[in-house]
Amino acid sequence: xxxxxxxxxxxxxxxxxxxxxxxxxxxxxxxxxxxxxxxxxxxxxxxxxxxxxxxxxxxxxxxxxxx
Amino acid sequence: xxxxxxxxxxxxxxxxxxxxxxxxxxxxxxxxxxxxxxxxxxxxxxxxxxxxxxxxxxxxxxxxxxxxxxxxxxxxxxxxxxxxxxxxxxxxxxxxxxxxxxxxxxxxxxxxxxxxxxxxxxxxxxxxxxxxxxxxxxxxxxxxxxxxxxxxxxxxxxxxxxxxxxxxxxxxxxxxxxxxxxxxxxxxxxxxxxxxxxxxxxxxxxxxxxxxxxxxxxxxxxxxxxxxxxxxxxxxxxxxxxxxxxxxxxxxxxxxxxxxxxxxxxxxxxxxxxxxxxxxxxxxxxxxxxxxxxxxxxxxxxxxxxxxxxxxxxxxxxxxxxxxxxxxxxxxxxxxxxxxxxxxxxxxxxxxxxxxxxxxxxxxxxxxxxxxxxxxxxxxxxxxxxxxxxxxxxxx
Numbered sequence: 442x443x444x445x446x447x448x449x450x451x452x453x454x455x456x457x458x459x460x461x462x463x464x465x466x467x468x469x470x471x472x473x474x475x476x477x478x479x480x481x482x483x484x485x486x487x488x489x490x491x492x493x494x495x496x497x498x499x500x501x502x503x504x505x506x507x508x
Numbered sequence: 509x510x511x512x513x514x515x516x517x518x519x520x521x522x523x524x525x526x527x528x529x530x531x532x533x534x535x536x537x538x539x540x541x542x543x544x545x546x547x548x549x550x551x552x553x554x555x556x557x558x559x560x561x562x563x564x565x566x567x568x569x570x571x572x573x574x575x576x577x578x579x580x581x582x583x584x585x586x587x588x589x590x591x592x593x594x595x596x597x598x599x600x601x602x603x604x605x606x607x608x609x610x611x612x613x614x615x616x617x618x619x620x621x622x623x624x625x626x627x628x629x630x631x632x633x634x635x636x637x638x639x640x641x642x643x644x645x646x647x648x649x650x651x652x653x654x655x656x657x658x659x660x661x662x663x664x665x666x667x668x669x670x671x672x673x674x675x676x677x678x679x680x681x682x683x684x685x686x687x688x689x690x691x692x693x694x695x696x697x698x699x700x701x702x703x704x705x706x707x708x709x710x711x712x713x714x715x716x717x718x719x720x721x722x723x724x725x726x727x728x729x730x731x732x733x734x735x736x737x738x739x740x741x742x743x744x745x746x747x748x749x750x751x752x753x754x755x756x757x758x759x760x761x762x763x764x765x766x767x768x769x770x771x772x773x774x775x776x777x778x779x780x781x782x783x784x785x786x787x788x789x790x791x792x793x794x795x796x797x798x799x800x801x802x803x804x805x806x807x808x809x810x811x812x813x814x815x816x817x818x819x820x821x822x823x824x825x826x827x828x829x830x831x832x833x834x835x836x837x838x839x840x841x842x843x844x845x846x847x848x849x850x851x852x853x854x855x856x857x858x859x860x861x862x863x864x865x866x867x868x869x870x871x872x873x874x875x876x877x878x879x880x881x882x883x884x885x886x887x888x889x890x891x892x893x894x895x896x897x898x899x900x901x902x903x904x
Contacts, residue, residue, distance in 0.1 A: 451668065452640035455795075462802045465809035472817055479810050486803045493792045496668030500659065502650065503672045505686075505693055 449492050458485045518592045525588045535583035536562065536599060537607050543578050555584060555599070565591075566601035572684065573604060574615035574742065575622070581607040603681065609735055616742055620769065623744070628751050628773050635756045635775040641724035641788060643670045645694035645755065647687060650675045654731040654762065654781035661785035666792050672723070678730040683740035687728065691749040694726050725788060726755040728770060729781045732762035741768035750774060760784030861885040873898050 461482040465475075512520065538555035545551055545568060552565045564584055576582055586601035606612045623629060648655040650673060662669065674690035677683040728750070730741070740746060741761055747769045750757050759771045760778030771777040778784040847853065851861060863869045863883045870876065876898060884891045 449668075451642060452638055455640060458799075458802055462805050462809075465806050465813075468809075468813075472813075475810060475813055479806060482806045483803070486799055489799055490796065492668050493796055494667070498659075498663055498667060498669040498671060500671045500673060503674050503693065505674060505689060 449488055451489065451492060454485050454489055458482055458489065461485075514595075515592055518590050518595070522589050522592075529588055531585055531587045531602055535585045535605070537581065537583045538562075540576055540578050540580045540582055543576065552598075553578075555582070563596065563598035564601050564604075565598045566604075570601065570603060572743070572745065573606060573739070574612070574619045574744070576604065576606065576615060577618065580614060581611045583607050612735055612739075616769075619742070619744060623747060623769060623773075628747060629769075637756050637758060637776055637788065638724045639790070642668070643672070643721060643723045644788070645672050645674060645690075645723040645726045647674045647676055647690045647694070647726070647728045648730060648781075649678045652678060652731055654678075654729050657731075658727070658729055658760075658781040658785050661782050662789060665785065666789035669789070677740075679733065679737045679740055684743035684746050687740060687743075688745045688749045691726065691728075691746075691753055694723055695752075695754055723755045725758055726753055727758045727760075727784055727788060728774070729760045729778075729784045730762070731781060735766075738768050741770035744769075746770055747773050758784060758788055760787075855885065855887050873900055 461478050464478060536555060538557045538560075541554040541556050541561075543551070543553040549568055550565065551568050551571055552563065554561050555564050564586070566586070583605045584599055584601045585603045585605075586599045588597070589600045590597050606615045627633075646655075646658070648658065655673075659671075662671070672694070674694060676686040676690050678687075728741075730738075738761060741759075750759070750770055750773045756776070757774045758776045758778060759768075759774035760781055760783055761768055761771055762780040767777070776787055778787045855861065861869060861884070862871075863885070864876070865881050865883075867883075870882065876882075876895060878895050878897050880895050882893050882895060884893060
């Protein structure tokens with residue numbers, strides 16, 4: 442299935458954002474890497490916020506055949 | 509007169525019982541006596557009251573409630589029957605209920621002991637629910653207030669969940685079977701929607717439509733009730749199905765008194781359906797705040813880094829400039845040094861440079877003879893001259 446917005450794995454994306462934040466806290470000093478990570482972090486944050494603001498909970502009933 | 513064979517008579521009697529007896533609606537209540545299990549398959553005991561006794565017989569798989577033992581009061585549903593081979597009259601039981609709350613409690617205490625000994629309630633095997641679950645299997649009654657409460661709080665707190673409702677009865681004799689079945693279905697994880705068409709799901713069915721990821725959590729919930737009403741959640745089959753679930757389990761039953769075994773075996777237990785929703789998902793406002801904090805932290809850290817980099821670059825330029833200035837100073841002093849060696853500056857001070865006919869500078873008499881030509885270079889030109897005579901200095 443192609444990756445849609447709703448396919449975002451919230452837990453994974455959130456964990457990745459936390460890892461980037463921790464990387465910055467540690468004070469690594471590589472400008473190129475820092476900028477790449479910053480861009481990735483901002484994209485993740487936008488996606489996560491979007492997920493929380495736009496998406497709805499989908500409920501469907503699974504029909505079980507009762508014996 | 510009519511003559512019947514013995515077996516014919518017994519068959520007639522059994523047929524008659526079958527025709528007139530309502531095994532679903534009529535139960536015989538009495539006290540259990542001489543409970544025994546033979547060949548691991550058959551349960552038999554006597555059911556007694558002050559004035560009578562009847563033998564009860566049933567296959568062990570029909571014993572689905574909590575375990576019973578001698579002295580308990582039970583209600584037996586079943587068919588009166590004479591076993592032809594021995595002419596023995598018994599009640600062929602279909603199901604047995606424990607009578608009265610006292611009896612029920614005693615039976616539950618026995619079951620608890622057994623399940624505890626087996627380690628079903630061990631806290632060491634409890635799993636954590638994922639922090640951000642995405643797909644949830646919800647086992648509840650769609651008509652229950654518990655279902656409504658759970659969904660309402662879930663919608664208030666979080667977005668983007670995929671909830672599959674497995675509608676089940678949550679009380680009554682069919683409830684445990686349905687709950688177990690729902691747990692098993694959910695455990696398969698991948699639900700083939702091609703086989704289970706759902707009018708509530710719109711949209712085209714693309715390829716991979718049936719490849720769903722496994723559930724992140726299995727939720728079993730219902731509202732409060734009396735001990736009898738909650739018996740499905742004390743049913744050994746339900747407890748074992750939850751115990752065997754590969755999906756982390758969350759069970760929340762609203763009640764005031766004892767916990768049910770389903771809650772005790774669950775990885776996470778909630779006190780009510782509402783509490784279930786709270787334990788399952790974070791409040792999105794909190795997470796949005798957390799996101800904002802993370803974002804700000806990263807931005808500030810980057811700004812700080814950029815400032816540091818800027819300072820480093822400025823320092824580097826300073827060092828380079830100082831280095832260049834050093835080179836310049838050195839060049840100037842070397843120039844001065846070289847200038848002091850320039851022969852022209854010597855001529856300016858009153859000295860002259862003497863060279864021979866070949867242009868070679870001469871600083872001594874050696875090799876010179878009278879009548880040789882010398883060239884004398886002075887400040888504003890040269891003069892050619894002949895050597896008259898040579899007087900060497902006496903060597904000391």
